[in-house]
Amino acid sequence: MQDTALNQALGQLRPTLLKIARLQLRNDTWAEDVVSETLIAALEGAQDFAGTSQLKTWVVGILKHKIIDQFRRTSREVSVEAAVEAAEAESYEELFQANGHFANPVPAWGNPESALGEAQFLQILQACVDKLPASLGRIFMMREWLEQDTDEICKELGITPTNCFVMLYRARMRLRECLQLNWFGEALGT
Amino acid sequence: MSGLPLRLSCKEAHRLVSEELDRALPLGERLRVRMHLLACGSCTHFKQQMQFLRSAMRRLGE
Numbered sequence: 001m002q003d004t005a006l007n008q009a010l011g012q013l014r015p016t017l018l019k020i021a022r023l024q025l026r027n028d029t030w031a032e033d034v035v036s037e038t039l040i041a042a043l044e045g046a047q048d049f050a051g052t053s054q055l056k057t058w059v060v061g062i063l064k065h066k067i068i069d070q071f072r073r074t075s076r077e078v079s080v081e082a083a084v085e086a087a088e089a090e091s092y093e094e095l096f097q098a099n100g101h102f103a104n105p106v107p108a109w110g111n112p113e114s115a116l117g118e119a120q121f122l123q124i125l126q127a128c129v130d131k132l133p134a135s136l137g138r139i140f141m142m143r144e145w146l147e148q149d150t151d152e153i154c155k156e157l158g159i160t161p162t163n164c165f166v167m168l169y170r171a172r173m174r175l176r177e178c179l180q181l182n183w184f185g186e187a188l189g190t
Numbered sequence: 191m192s193g194l195p196l197r198l199s200c201k202e203a204h205r206l207v208s209e210e211l212d213r214a215l216p217l218g219e220r221l222r223v224r225m226h227l228l229a230c231g232s233c234t235h236f237k238q239q240m241q242f243l244r245s246a247m248r249r250l251g252e
Contacts, residue, residue: 106235108231143212
């Protein structure tokens with residue numbers, strides 16, 4: 001790709017990158033920083049981009065690494081927030097009766113794979129992730145979107161593995177409920 | 191051993207189904223979960239939904 005064409009293509013990707021970074025970092029300054037670093041890295045590494053993958057996929061891959069670097073730099077601030085979050089009372093406990101069994105059964109989701117092809121479903125999933133409390137959203141995205149190991153996440157956030165598993169569990173419970181309410185519930189006609 | 195009862199409640203099974211996505215469970219826990227899922231539709235659905243959630247997350251930002 002020619003330099004000018006690359007510049008232009010990267011410029012067009014910038015708003016998308018910024019949106020992703022803001023969602024992840026929840027801090028505009030950090031988001032601007034990682035996007036700038038990503039664009040510089042993309043320009044510097046342009047010869048490595050062989051055009052074998054889509055430009056966007058390649059640049060988002062760089063962005064993920066930059067976001068992880070940012071997590072490492074700010075792990076102290078994050079861990080304080082995480083500890084506060086972990087102490088928060090959980091409304092989903094209401095799902096279970098005192099004996100640990102369900103108050104209401106979990107319905108099947110039919111054929112959820114078909115939802116994956118729908119842009120609207122992915123928007124709802126994104127909205128559900130955005131609605132998570134900040135520290136739950138962050139740890140969940142580190143695990144499921146940045147695909148980091150739990151060991152690595154615990155270390156970066158300065159939390160114990162147990163705490164890490166509990167937070168991921170809480171994030172998943174909330175997301176399940178959010179998708180149930182906003183997508184799958186409708187499909188079931190409830 | 192994990193200190194878990196032989197027969198898990200749904201709440202315990204849910205927690206372990208989630209945890210299994212983040213670490214390899216010890217054999218005892220894995221068998222308890224499997225036993226529970228054989229008998230429990232709700233937790234089986236939950237497990238399917240957790241696996242679906244993982245694959246759906248890989249699609250975001252693409």
